[in-house]
Amino acid sequence: MKKVLLALFVTVGFAFTSTAQDYSQAIGARVGGGNLFGGGLSYKNAGGGYELILSVWGDGDDNSGFDFTGLIENHQPLVPAGLYWYWGYGADVGIREGKNDGFNLGTDGVIGLDFLVLNHLNLSLDIIPRVEIVSNFGDFGWGGNLGIRYAW
Numbered sequence: 001m002k003k004v005l006l007a008l009f010v011t012v013g014f015a016f017t018s019t020a021q022d023y024s025q026a027i028g029a030r031v032g033g034g035n036l037f038g039g040g041l042s043y044k045n046a047g048g049g050y051e052l053i054l055s056v057w058g059d060g061d062d063n064s065g066f067d068f069t070g071l072i073e074n075h076q077p078l079v080p081a082g083l084y085w086y087w088g089y090g091a092d093v094g095i096r097e098g099k100n101d102g103f104n105l106g107t108d109g110v111i112g113l114d115f116l117v118l119n120h121l122n123l124s125l126d127i128i129p130r131v132e133i134v135s136n137f138g139d140f141g142w143g144g145n146l147g148i149r150y151a152w
Contacts, residue, residue, distance in 0.1 A: 022082050026122040028149030030055065040067075042147050044122070046114075049073050049088075057143070067094030069128075071110050082116040092130060104135035112145075122151040 024047040031039040040055025051071045058064040071090035078085055090108045112126025124147035132139040 032145035063098035
């Protein structure tokens with residue numbers, strides 16, 4: 001029984017450990033949809049497990065703005081080689097214009113797929129849900145995003 005529990009513990013431990021990507025850094029663009037449609041610039045440090053995003057957006061309700069988002073990401077390998085799934089969390093800060101003018105601050109989550117193509121082209125597809133803390137407390141938004149980056 002002890003051996004079974006030890007084997008189970010080791011297996012689960014390996015399943016949740018962070019692994020290195022096939023690249024260390026990437027920079028590029030993101031475009032997305034959802035109720036936070038927009039695009040932006042993205043810097044991803046896969047070795048350190050974080051992503052920084054500067055984006056402009058609109059929500060279809062006469063609100064628009066720009067945000068700076070920081071995410072901590074945990075990447076896990078999939079098959080084929082170079083394909084990873086990831087999840088994480090972070091925060092956003094920005095300015096909004098429209099019905100709810102002002103400063104916004106919120107919490108973010110992320111789940112997605114990350115793929116390295118031709119050694120330097122990084123593609124990602126993810127969903128980022130967010131909840132506002134300042135400006136419209138409890139306001140929920142989400143965006144589905146496609147990222148295209150140069151990786152090195």
